[in-house]
Amino acid sequence: MNSDKKVISIGVIIDGDSRIGKEQEVAMDIAAKSYNNTSKNHKLALYFRNSTEDTLRAIALAEEMINVQKVQVIIGMHTWPEAAIVAEIGSKAQVPIISFAEPIITPPLMKARWPFLK
Ligand SMILES: *[C@@H]1O[C@H](CO)[C@@H](O)[C@H](O)[C@H]1NC(C)=O
Ligand SMILES: *[C@@H]1O[C@H](CO)[C@@H](O)[C@H](O)[C@H]1NC(C)=O
Ligand SMILES: *[C@@H]1O[C@H](CO)[C@@H](O)[C@H](O)[C@H]1NC(C)=O
Secondary structure, three states: OOOOOEEEEEEEEEOOOOHHHHHHHHHHHHHHHHHHHHOOOEEEEEEEEEOOOOHHHHHHHHHHHHHOOOOOEEEEOOOHHHHHHHHHHHHHOOOOEEEOOOOOOOOHHHHHHOOOEO
């Protein structure tokens, strides 16, 4: 078997201004480093971006992560409007979106409209 490890790029959108956002960043970084250390086949590269309430910024952010960093998945999002925008871009690019946006309960219409929004 090829010994080259496949790097999986993950875009993470956090709320860098809040304590919980910073804790999430640290926790994910540690988790990914330890995954890097232990996985035989894959490595995780994380790209952190600050969450934003600015719609245009959110679009630019998602597009940059998909087109430049070539992320295969995007995790995070602080608010539903942001999650919805990012998910819409992700669905066009076939990039799955995993959202922590509040509320935890997925509004039923979301799933139908944005199949990549988990
Ligand atoms: C996010 O914003 C916080 C505070 O404004 C800043 O300290 C941090 O460096 C930013 N993180 C990223 C990934 O841009
Ligand atoms: C990964 O391995 C390096 C070298 O063995 C070690 O210094 C580091 O603490 C490990 N990191 C994690 C998160 O396990
Ligand atoms: C894991 O390893 C990859 C490939 O060496 C590297 O690009 C990535 O930054 C590492 N991830 C972390 C969280 O250090």
